[in-house]
Structures are given as C-alpha cells and as structure tokens.
Amino acid sequence: MSWNNIDKASSETKSKYAEEQRLKAIELSKAYNGCFSTPEGKKVLEDLTSRFIYGNDTPFESQNVNYEAAYHNGESGVVKYVINLIQQAKVRG
Numbered sequence: 246m247s248w249n250n251i252d253k254a255s256s257e258t259k260s261k262y263a264e265e266q267r268l269k270a271i272e273l274s275k276a277y278n279g280c281f282s283t284p285e286g287k288k289v290l291e292d293l294t295s296r297f298i299y300g301n302d303t304p305f306e307s308q309n310v311n312y313e314a315a316y317h318n319g320e321s322g323v324v325k326y327v328i329n330l331i332q333q334a335k336v337r338g
C-alpha cells in the first residue's frame with residue numbers, strides 16, 4: 246500500500262464520518278423542533294427564554310460580578326442553543 250492509497254482512504258473515511266455527523270445533526274434538530282413545537286413545548290421554551298435570556302441580569306452589587314455574569318451567560322447559551330437547533334430544523338424542512 247502506498248502513501249497515496251492511505252491518504253485517499255483517510256479522505257474517504259473523513260468524508261463518510263462528516264456525512265454521518267451531518268445526518269445526526271439534522272435528526273437532532275428535527276427532534277428539538279418536534280419537542281418544542283407542541284403547545285406545551287412552546288410554553289416551556291417561552292418560559293426558558295423569559296427566565297434565562299431576558300430576565301437574567303447580573304446585579305452590579307453582586308459579590309463576584311464576573312462569576313455571576315459568566316454563569317448567567319452559560320444559562321442563556323443553553324437556551325440559545327435550543328432555539329438555534331429549532332431554527333435549523335425549520336430551515337432544513
């Protein structure tokens with residue numbers, strides 16, 4: 246086996262893996278969309294958005310403003326991730 250054959254095999258393996266990951270991402274985004282498109286799911290997502298994005302301010306008089314701001318940013322990041330997956334599913338159809 247030559248180096249060219251190894252490189253080709255490696256490239257084919259990477260392409261196959263990338264396609265598998267792409268299909269898993271599509272499936273996951275559709276699952277999130279299905280979960281949060283029900284009336285109950287919409288209500289939960291609305292509460293999460295209200296609680297962890299819009300109403301998630303760090304008071305200036307906090308003991309450790311940097312820590313609390315980073316913590317709240319992490320909370321809002323999870324909700325934004327969910328919203329992003331839902332939007333991806335809607336775009337992909």
